[in-house]
Amino acid sequence: MSDRLQGEARKDALAELENWQEVSGRDAITRSLRFADFNAAFGFMSRVALKAEQMGHHPEWFNVFNRVDITLSTHDAGGLTALDVKLAKFIDSLA
Ligand SMILES: C[C@H](O)[C@H](O)[C@H]1CNC2=NC(N)=NC(=O)C2=N1
DSSP, X not given: XXXXXXXXXXXXXXXXXXXXXXXXXXXXXXXXXXXXXXXXXXXHHHHHHHHHHHHTOOOEEXXXXXXXXXXXXXXXXTBOBHHHHHHHHHXXXXX
């Protein structure tokens, strides 16, 4: 399991993830994406799902029609780890 990011390492990681916001009240990040339609949103989710399964690290997410809200945090660690940063960057590469 990855260790929770702390201090400078956490700050540096968040600075790289400019499309992501910190969630208030918990150590997590969130990003909301909009697509042309449901088909595009679900195609995106499928690609993320395959990557998540490969990583053994899964997003919390909510989808309605063309919108996908994603929250990333490492449950086993109780906060943000390098795995969340890696998955966030993968998501950014698709968006
Ligand atoms: C056993 C399994 O690898 C773990 O439960 C994984 C699964 N996916 C996970 N996903 C996330 N986001 N956090 C975890 O701690 C986590 N743990």
